[in-house]
Amino acid sequence: QVGSSVLAANGEIYEHEHLFAELRREGYAGSLASHSDCEVIGHMYSHLGPAETARRLEGAGMFACVVVDAANRDVFAARDPTGIKPLYYGTDAHGRVVALASELKAIVELPGLARVDEFPAGHYLSRGRFERYYEPSWQHATSFVTDPEEARAAVHEALDKAVGARMMTDVPFGLFLSGGVDSCVVGQLMRARCPLDDVPSFTVGMPGSPDLTAARAMAAELKTRHNERIFDAREAVDVVDKVLYHMETYNAELIRSAIPNYFLAELAASEVK
Helix, strand or coil: CECCEEEEEEEEECCHHHHHHHHHHCCCCCCCCCCCCCHHHHHHHHHHCHHHHHHHHCCCEEEEEEEEECCCCEEEEEECCCCCCCCEEEECCCCCEEEEECCHHHCCCCCCCCEEEECCCCEEEECCEEEECCCCHHHHCCCCCCCHHHHHHHHHHHHHHHHHHHCCCCCCCCEECCCCHHHHHHHHHHHHHCCCCCCEEEEEECCCCHHHHHHHHHHHHHCCEEEEEECCHHHHHHCHHHHHHHHCCCCHHHHHHHHHHHHHHHHHCCCCC
């Protein structure tokens, strides 16, 4: 709670220290009451209001948040630019937003709801109206990088910045390692920033899976503390109901990929947050 406003948030604000320091430079006198990186959202809202809060959160992390502002009789809600964190809203027969939740099951049976929709990524809600805050410059680009070396450098810089931001944490972190190009690149960028001897890596697969073999080879190269979760068809079938419950979808492709990811996340949770 900050003043008369109460914040509920799900996510991680990687640049929370920078954002709070910026408020301080602008004369903000409030103080942090917890060690939560999401708390800064409440202070930003108190000092900046809805539009500027959303603008500054762009690129600062992954989040879905709701602020109930009693003094101004308003509800502010926002979702990260690409919709990493889930958020849903329910409207009444007049189209007014009357419910917000991170899971469909929390609101879908509430009385008085006429419709439930996914909160649009890159938008915020204030005074009952949705506003888009995420307007990436590349959507309106009229020229593009054509030099291969310049492009390579730009991609490397963007990836390195993204990986570095996610390593700025006060809790243990690890690496999901499939042995594919994406996770191997992330691992190499992590190694460039710190030794990985005490960093756990995690992979998942069925017996004989080529992913397991490739991940073992990459883990040996990176020198991580490697962990594997090997599952069989029976285990996969046994968790279908649980995966459906949490995913809240019957999309076959999503469920197919979510089952091994469920086992992978379960394994990772035993060592990292």
